[in-house]
Structure formats: structure tokens, C-alpha cells
Amino acid sequence: MDRRKSQPASPIPPTNVGLRDVAKAAGVSTATVSRAMNMPEVVSVELRERIATAIRDLGWVPHGAARALATRRSGAIGAVFPTLSHGDFARAAEGLQGELTAHGYTLLLGCSQYDLAQEYQLVRQFVEGGVDAIALVGTTHQTELTELLTRRRVPYVNTFNYDPLQQVDCIGPDNRKAMRALANHLIAQGHRRFGVIAQSVQNNDRAAARLQGIRDALAEAGLSIRPNHFTEGRWSIAEGRALFSTIIARNPWPTAIICGNAFLAVGAVLEALSRNIKLPGDLSIVGYDDVEIMRELPVPITTLRVRSDDVGRRAANYLIAALNGRRTDIALECDVEIVERLSSGPPRRRLAAGQHKAFVSGDEGPKRREL
Amino acid sequence: MDRRKSQPASPIPPTNVGLRDVAKAAGVSTATVSRAMNMPEVVSVELRERIATAIRDLGWVPHGAARALATRRSGAIGAVFPTLSHGDFARAAEGLQGELTAHGYTLLLGCSQYDLAQEYQLVRQFVEGGVDAIALVGTTHQTELTELLTRRRVPYVNTFNYDPLQQVDCIGPDNRKAMRALANHLIAQGHRRFGVIAQSVQNNDRAAARLQGIRDALAEAGLSIRPNHFTEGRWSIAEGRALFSTIIARNPWPTAIICGNAFLAVGAVLEALSRNIKLPGDLSIVGYDDVEIMRELPVPITTLRVRSDDVGRRAANYLIAALNGRRTDIALECDVEIVERLSSGPPRRRLAAGQHKAFVSGDEGPKRREL
DNA sequence: TTGTAAGCGTTATCAC
DNA sequence: GTGATAACGCTTACAA
Numbered sequence: 001m002d003r004r005k006s007q008p009a010s011p012i013p014p015t016n017v018g019l020r021d022v023a024k025a026a027g028v029s030t031a032t033v034s035r036a037m038n039m040p041e042v043v044s045v046e047l048r049e050r051i052a053t054a055i056r057d058l059g060w061v062p063h064g065a066a067r068a069l070a071t072r073r074s075g076a077i078g079a080v081f082p083t084l085s086h087g088d089f090a091r092a093a094e095g096l097q098g099e100l101t102a103h104g105y106t107l108l109l110g111c112s113q114y115d116l117a118q119e120y121q122l123v124r125q126f127v128e129g130g131v132d133a134i135a136l137v138g139t140t141h142q143t144e145l146t147e148l149l150t151r152r153r154v155p156y157v158n159t160f161n162y163d164p165l166q167q168v169d170c171i172g173p174d175n176r177k178a179m180r181a182l183a184n185h186l187i188a189q190g191h192r193r194f195g196v197i198a199q200s201v202q203n204n205d206r207a208a209a210r211l212q213g214i215r216d217a218l219a220e221a222g223l224s225i226r227p228n229h230f231t232e233g234r235w236s237i238a239e240g241r242a243l244f245s246t247i248i249a250r251n252p253w254p255t256a257i258i259c260g261n262a263f264l265a266v267g268a269v270l271e272a273l274s275r276n277i278k279l280p281g282d283l284s285i286v287g288y289d290d291v292e293i294m295r296e297l298p299v300p301i302t303t304l305r306v307r308s309d310d311v312g313r314r315a316a317n318y319l320i321a322a323l324n325g326r327r328t329d330i331a332l333e334c335d336v337e338i339v340e341r342l343s344s345g346p347p348r349r350r351l352a353a354g355q356h357k358a359f360v361s362g363d364e365g366p367k368r369r370e371l
Numbered sequence: 372m373d374r375r376k377s378q379p380a381s382p383i384p385p386t387n388v389g390l391r392d393v394a395k396a397a398g399v400s401t402a403t404v405s406r407a408m409n410m411p412e413v414v415s416v417e418l419r420e421r422i423a424t425a426i427r428d429l430g431w432v433p434h435g436a437a438r439a440l441a442t443r444r445s446g447a448i449g450a451v452f453p454t455l456s457h458g459d460f461a462r463a464a465e466g467l468q469g470e471l472t473a474h475g476y477t478l479l480l481g482c483s484q485y486d487l488a489q490e491y492q493l494v495r496q497f498v499e500g501g502v503d504a505i506a507l508v509g510t511t512h513q514t515e516l517t518e519l520l521t522r523r524r525v526p527y528v529n530t531f532n533y534d535p536l537q538q539v540d541c542i543g544p545d546n547r548k549a550m551r552a553l554a555n556h557l558i559a560q561g562h563r564r565f566g567v568i569a570q571s572v573q574n575n576d577r578a579a580a581r582l583q584g585i586r587d588a589l590a591e592a593g594l595s596i597r598p599n600h601f602t603e604g605r606w607s608i609a610e611g612r613a614l615f616s617t618i619i620a621r622n623p624w625p626t627a628i629i630c631g632n633a634f635l636a637v638g639a640v641l642e643a644l645s646r647n648i649k650l651p652g653d654l655s656i657v658g659y660d661d662v663e664i665m666r667e668l669p670v671p672i673t674t675l676r677v678r679s680d681d682v683g684r685r686a687a688n689y690l691i692a693a694l695n696g697r698r699t700d701i702a703l704e705c706d707v708e709i710v711e712r713l714s715s716g717p718p719r720r721r722l723a724a725g726q727h728k729a730f731v732s733g734d735e736g737p738k739r740r741e742l
Numbered sequence: 743t744t745g746t747a748a749g750c751g752t753t754a755t756c757a758c
Numbered sequence: 759g760t761g762a763t764a765a766c767g768c769t770t771a772c773a774a
Contacts, residue, residue: 018767029745034769044743059522064501065439066767069750074436076479076500085462090455094482101481101493106500108447109480110472111465122472129447129477130435151430237667263663270667292634293664296608296641389751400761405753415759437751440766 017058025054037062068130077319078108078126079135080119082204086235087261088289088308089137092159095312096135103320105132114203120145127152133319135159139170140205155322159315160308161206162333171314171332173306175206175288178336179213182286182304183258185338187221189346191256191284194218195229195247197240197268199260199288207260210288214258229254233264240267244285248277255347256284262291265301269343273298280345290339300341306334388429396425408433439501448690449479449497450506451490453575457606458632459660459679460508463530466683467506474691476503485574491516498523504690506530510541511576526693530686531679532577533704542685542703544677546577546659549707550584553657553675554629556709558592560717562627562655565589566600566618568611568639570631570659578631581659585629600625604635611638615656619648626718627655633662636672640714644669651716661710671712677705 023030028047036043036051043051054060068074077100081089097107108131110122120142123134127148134149134156149156158170183194196214199207218224228250233239240263247257259265265287272279279285279299287294290305314330321328394401399418407414407422414422425431439445448471452460468478479502481493491513497505498519505520505527520527529541554565567585570578589595599621604610611634618628630636636658643650650656650670658665661676685701692699 019769020767030768031746031770032744035744038769042743047744059519061495061519061523062499063440063767064499065436065445066750067769068436069434069440069752070767070769072750074500084455084465090461093480094455097480097482101496104496106496107480109464109468109478111468124432125472125475125477128433128435129445148430148432152432237663241667266664267667270669273669292608293637296612296638298641298644298669390753391751401752402754402762403760406760409753413759418760434751437766438753440751440768441753443766 017060018063019060022051022054022058022060025058026050073323074130074132075104076106076108076126076129076131077133077135077316078110078123078129078131079315080110080112080122080126081137082114083111086263088291088306091308092312092315095309096316097312099313099316100320103316105316105320116140116142116145116203120148124148127154132323135315135319137161138205139163139166139168140203155319157315157318159311161209163209164333169318169332171318171330171334172311173304173334173336175209176213176216178304178306179210179258179288180217181213181336182288182338183214183217184220185340186256186258186284186286186344187217187223189284189344191254191347192223193229193252193254193256194223194225195254195257196225196231197243197247197257197259197264198230198232199264200232200234210260226254229257233260235261235263237263237267237270240264241271242267244268244271248275248283253283256286256344259285259287262287262289262294262303265303265343266291266293266297269297269299269301279343281348284344284347286344295339295341299343302341302344303339305337305339310334388431389434390431392429393422393425393431396429397421444694445501445503446475447477447479447497447500447502448504448506448687449481449494449500449502450686451481451483451493451497452508453485454482457634459662459677462679463683463686466680467687468683470684470687471691474687476687476691487511487513487516487574491519495519498525503694506686506690508532509576510534510537510539511574526690528686528689530682532580534580535704540689540703542689542701542705543682544675544705544707546580547584547587549675549677550581550629550659551588552584552707553659553709554585554588555591556711557627557629557655557657557715558588558594560655560715562625562718563594564600564623564625564627565594565596566625566628567596567602568614568618568628568630568635569601569603570635571603571605581631597625600628604631606632606634608634608638608641611635612642613638615639615642619646619654624654627657627715630656630658633658633660633665633674636674636714637662637664637668640668640670640672650714652719655715655718657715666710666712670714673712673715674710676708676710681705 019030019033023033032047033051036048040048079096084090100107108126112119123145134154136156136158138161139158160172162170162172162174198211201208229247231243231246233243257268259268268285277283287301287303290303294301294303311334318328318330390401390404394404403418404422407419411419450467455461471478479497483490494505494516505525507527507529509532510529531543533541533543533545569582572579600618602614602617604614628639630639639656648654658672658674661674665672665674682705689699689701
């Protein structure tokens with residue numbers, strides 16, 4: 001049972017090699033070694049090579065904390081996401097990390113679980129850890145958080161909730177505009193009764209913006225969401241199913257259901273399929289965010305596509321630019337694209353037969369809505 | 372010798388408050404402030420409170436790099452995952468981060484894109500950044516990597532590929548054993564011809580172990596995978612579909628198809644459904660890893676469940692224990708559970724009618740395999 | 743181009 | 759308990 005790797009104590013070479021050891025070995029001063037690392041072009045080729053050799057021989061690895069202390073730059077950039085396992089945050093984190101690494105920065109990552117207090121704690125931990133800059137999700141944070149960042153002069157960006165009216169920079173899609181466009185699209189197709197499976201607005205300004213976008217579009221068309229047709233969930237497919245069931249339990253049905261995120265939409269569609277409801281003949285369902293499963297389901301789902309990895313990458317570049325004092329020309333708003341698939345279309349059954357796959361289930365009699 | 376450079380009078384309040392400022396304000400020495408932070412019980416209550424007040428008033432935030440330099444501990448722990456957007460790594464990362472944060476550590480995260488050279492680069496960057504310990508995925512790494520970690524005496528763990536025979540500690544499931552069990556389960560149900568949609572073994576020892584597990588089980592039963600029935604992919608649903616199509620294009624069909632990961636399995640099942648192939652009547656399909664969509668599809672998918680978040684948490688505790696010199700009693704092997712769902716069952720059509728949902732597609736004539 | 747030496751902001755080892 | 763003060767390992771004027 002015991003298989004701890006015992007420290008091979010002795011066979012290990014030098015362990016505490018420092019800059020001075022390298023300098024000594026190369027027969028130069030510590031300053032020169034430092035320069036050879038940070039401004040090579042300023043050191044003569046000969047010395048550079050002698051130093052390189054010494055470094056290799058000694059296996060020296062520079063000490064980050066010491067460098068950070070001296071330069072007042074840690075090379076670390078923090079990011080706090082609500083979560084990594086839902087939505088597109090994992091992709092954004094990957095894009096962010098890739099871009100940071102490409103520029104020699106390192107990523108400190110934290111998940112707030114959609115909790116503003118946790119977000120603040122993480123940011124504080126990062127600041128103490130000495131991050132040079134920070135990326136946040138959304139525009140709503142505890143006031144202590146922004147105060148801390150401002151006082152310590154730590155550059156930061158918000159992400160995933162671009163809003164032209166907002167004072168502070170935020171890189172990402174305009175959730176409100178995007179959902180408004182999607183709702184308008186459905187309205188243009190003739191839909192008048194809308195169901196909504198919203199993402200919980202709790203500590204989630206992106207969700208709030210999306211919901212507002214829907215309301216905007218409906219209001220402009222003189223419509224509104226019946227309380228009966230409004231539900232709220234978080235991210236699971238199971239929730240999407242349950243809330244979908246709730247909505248269609250009331251009469252009359254909406255002709256279109258807008259879901260606040262991808263998983264809720266997947267759940268709604270799967271539940272519709274298992275109830276033998278024809279999409280989009282009987283009902284249209286649309287989502288937000290595009291994940292692979294959405295285009296692979298028996299009835300692929302209409303949704304809004306955001307390049308989340310790009311959000312991460314832009315956030316990285318924004319912060320790096322800020323750190324270099326460069327005025328950033330990075331576009332804050334990220335494009336959103338309506339990806340139209342078979343789960344939505346004009347209401348009633350105006351769709352030509354055979355244009356969509358039908359799903360037949362044996363275990364429940366087909367429920368039909370009243371028209 | 373006043374080393375405080377006069378501040379360039381700015382609108383923003385104090386920015387460079389340091390430990391000495393706090394000390395001065397509280398009328399104590401820097402040593403006492405430091406103690407008040409790190410060993411409060413050793414400082415008199417009165418001073419402790421005066422110090423606390425001073426800290427609050429000045430808004431002092433300790434400087435991590437300085438502390439790291441003095442203590443030779445950064446409080447940062449690095450982790451390199453192949454990716455965050457496939458598999459269960461996001462969950463593991465979240466578990467790892469949560470546990471680390473709970474213990475006052477901070478997480479440095481990197482994605483290697485399944486590339487060992489990138490993995491090494493990231494580890495190197497982390498080591499230079501001064502991480503106290505590192506978590507890795509898999510047991511296969513560049514030799515420079517382990518050399519570096521050993522020389523610098525940086526504790527590390529491997530994850531996601533426990534192997535009782537391996538010399539080095541690895542926290543995670545025993546992929547080989549798990550897949551062997553799953554294959555044995557299918558064999559016990561009567562399957563004899565197996566198709567495999569393996570995950571690419573390229574830089575992925577977990578995938579290799581899974582494949583070996585399948586081969587083990589088959590060999591023990593005197594079986595083997597026909598070259599015709601063996602395919603390899605990476606992670607996409609689309610690939611799963613394509614490879615499934617490849618396999619069933621050859622006769623005879625296998626009676627069961629084992630997929631190397633969750634998404635390949637989802638793709639295989641969706642393709643089977645769209646071809647009107649009855650699961651598990653005509654064919655059994657199983658996967659590895661349990662993601663929500665697997666249990667929500669019209670035909671839920673049999674798979675192996677691993678608590679990836681737990682892998683992350685255990686890795687965190689393992690490293691923390693190592694850093695504290697505690698002998699760790701953390702179990703390395705993580706349990707894997709076979710989750711049996713409707714996508715698999717005895718071969719041929721021995722399943723009672725109605726026990727599974729049928730899927731009918733209008734756009735392709737049902738292809739039947741030769742028996 | 744290279745060397746000298748003064749910090750960078752804490753912690754830790756001493757005395758008191 | 760508390761206070762000087764020397765590290766910690768590197769960068770960076772300032773000199774040479």
C-alpha cells in the first residue's frame with residue numbers, strides 16, 4: 001500500500017543555485033547575468049554565451065518572487081470566473097491562458113460560484129499574491145472589490161457583458177442586444193406568444209441583460225411575457241426539461257420558447273422530443289450560446305453564437321496593453337451571430353413537411369396543445 | 372535613510388502603503404506587525420488591535436512577492452491540464468481550485484493542449500513564478516520536466532491515471548481496470564464482437580490505459596478487436612458520429628461499441644438514432660466519463676462514472692500535505708462506477724420490447740446489419 | 743559594455 | 759512581548 005515516492009535525497013545536484021552562483025561561474029557580475037536575461041542585446045556575445053553555459057550547467061531557474069519584488073511586476077494575471085463547468089467559461093479561460101502564456105504572463109484562476117463575496121475574496125487573494133492585472137466576469141461586483149483594485153492601481157477588465165451605456169470597459173457580447181435580435185427574429189417570423197426559460201438573474205448581470213433584451217423586443221412589438229410562461233432555472237439540462245414541462249402544462253401554449261442558456265435549451269428540446277412535440281411545427285425553441293450538442297441533436301437548436309475563446313483572448317490583450325501603458329485599441333464588443341437551426345421557424349405548422357426530423361416515443365401518448 | 376520616494380501627488384489616496392507604514396502608524400516595529408499577521412497569539416491584544424486599526428485605515432495589503440522572497444513560499448500551486456473544454460478537466464480544475472483556496476493557496480493554471488512540450492514550458496514558467504507545488508495530468512511527461520521538479524524539490528502529483536504498478540504517485544481512476552470491467556460486463560452479457568471508437572492515444576496515457584483495459588478483457592475471453600472495427604478519434608460528437616458510421620459500414624457489425632470518452636459515445640448514439648438503429652436491440656454503445664447529456668438523450672448512455680472534482684480535491688490535499696511535510700494518507704485510487712443505462716444490454720434482440728425508447732427517422736431508410 | 747551597490751517589502755534571528 | 763536588523767534573490771541606477 002505504501003508507495004510514497006521517497007525523496008532520493010542525495011543524487012540530486014545543487015538545489016539553491018542563485019544568480020550570484022551563475023555570475024561567479026561565468027566570471028561576471030550579477031548585473032551582467034541579469035542583463036543577459038532581460039536585455040540580451042546589450043551584453044556582448046561572448047559573455048552572453050559564457051553565461052548561457054553557466055546557467056545550463058548549474059540548472060539555474062530564476063526566482064520569480066525576487067524578480068517580482070525588484071521589478072514590482074509579478075507577470076501573473078488573475079481571472080475570476082463564476083464557474084468553469086457550465087457555459088462557455090472554460091473556453092474563455094483557455095483562450096485567456098493561451099494568450100497570456102504567449103506573452104510571458106501566467107494565469108491565476110479562481111471560481112466564485114456566482115457569489116460576489118467569494119469573487120471579492122479571490123480578487124483579494126490575487127492582489128496579495130501580487131497579480132499585475134485582473135479579469136472579471138460581468139460588471140457587477142462588490143464595491144470593496146473595485147475600491148481595492150483602484151487603490152492598488154491594479155488594471156482590470158470586465159468581460160461577457162458589453163453594454164454601450166456602461167461607464168467601465170467590458171469585453172464581450174452585448175447580451176441585451178443579442179437577445180433582442182433573436183426575439184425580434186422570432187417576432188418577424190410571426191410569433192406572438194413567448195415562453196421564457198430564463199437563467200437565474202441572481203448575481204448574474206449577463207442573464208439579466210438577456211432577459212431585458214427579450215422584454216425590449218417584445219415591448220417594441222407591443223407584446224409581453226405572460227407570467228404563466230415565465231420560468232427561471234440555472235444551467236442543467238434536467239432543469240430545462242422540467243421548466244419546459246411547466247410551461248406547456250398551461251394553456252394556451254406559447255408558440256416560441258426562448259431559453260437563457262445552452263443547457264436549458266437542450267433540456268427543453270429533449271423534453272419536447274420525448275413528448276412527441278414537433279419542432280418547429282408545434283413550437284419553436286431557441287437558446288443562447290452554441291455548444292456542440294446543440295447542432296447534433298435530432299433537432300438541432302437555433303441559438304446565438306459567441307466566440308468565448310475570443311473574449312478570453314481579447315481580455316488578455318487588453319490587460320497586457322494596459323500594463324504596457326499602451327492605449328488599447330481592442331474592440332470591446334464581441335459579435336454575436338444568430339445560428340438558425342431546425343428547432344425554430346414560423347409558428348403553427350407552416351413548415352414544409354419533411355424539413356425536420358420527427359421523433360416518436362412509445363411511452364407517452366402525444367400531448368397536443370390547444371390552439 | 373528614507374527610501375520612500377515622494378509620491379507623484381495623485382488623485383488616488385495612499386497607494387504604496389507598506390508594512391513599515393503600518394508599523395509607524397501603530398507605533399510599533401515592523402516585526403510586531405508581521406507577527407500580528409502570522410502569529411497573532413504571540414502579540415498582546417492591545418497592540419494587535421492598534422495594528423488592526425492601522426491596517427484598516429491605511430488599507431494595507433501585504434506584498435506577496437516580498438513575503439514569498441522571505442519565506443521561500445509563494446502560496447501558489449500550479450496545475451497543467453491538457454484542456455479545459457473537453458472531458459472532465461474543468462470540473463477537476465474547479466475542485467482543485469476550491470480546495471486550494473480553502474487552504475489559503477492560489478491556483479496557477481495552464482493548458483497544454485495535449486502537448487508535452489507545452490506542458491513542460493508551462494511547468495517551467497510556473498517554477499520560475501515560484502509555485503510551491505504542481506499538479507499534472509497523466510504519468511507521461513518530458514524527462515526535463517520531472518528533472519526540473521526534482522532538482523528544485525518542487526512536490527508534484529500526477530492525476531487521472533492511477534496505476535498500481537506505477538512507481539510514482541498518481542491520483543485518479545485506474546483507467547485500465549475500469550475499462551476492463553466495462554468490457555467484461557459486456558462480455559458477460561453475451562457480446563463477442565466489439566467495435567471500438569478509441570480516444571487518440573497520442574500523448575494521452577489515460578486513453579492508452581483505457582484501450583489496454585478493453586484489450587485485456589477481450590484477451591481473457593479469447594477475443595480481440597477486428598482491425599475493421601477499430602477506429603480512433605479525439606473528443607467531438609461529430610467524430611463519434613463519423614467513426615460510428617465507419618464501423619457499421621463494414622460487415623458483420625460488432626454487437627457492442629466501446630467509446631473512449633463521453634463525447635465520442637454521444638456522437639455514436641446520436642448517429643445510431645438517426646439511422647434508426649435500435650439501442651440496445653441492434654447494438655450496444657457504451658462510453659467513458661459521465662456528462663449530463665448522456666443520461667438525458669432519448670437513449671441514455673451506459674458509461675463509467677468518475678468523480679473528477681474529487682480527483683482535483685484530492686490532488687490539492689495531497690500537495691498541501693506534502694508541503695507541510697505531513698505524511699499523506701490520501702487514497703490515490705478513485706473509484707469508478709459502471710452506470711448502466713439503456714444504450715447497452717445483451718446482444719441481439721433479447722431485450723423485452725418497450726424497455727427502450729425507439730427513434731424513427733424519416734430521411735433515411737433503416738440500414739440493417741447482417742447477422 | 744560591464745561592475746558596484748542600493749534597494750524591493752517581508753520574515754526571522756537575535757537581543758532586550 | 760517587542761524591537762533592531764540581517765537576510766531573501768534579483769533589478770537597476772550610477773559609475774567606470
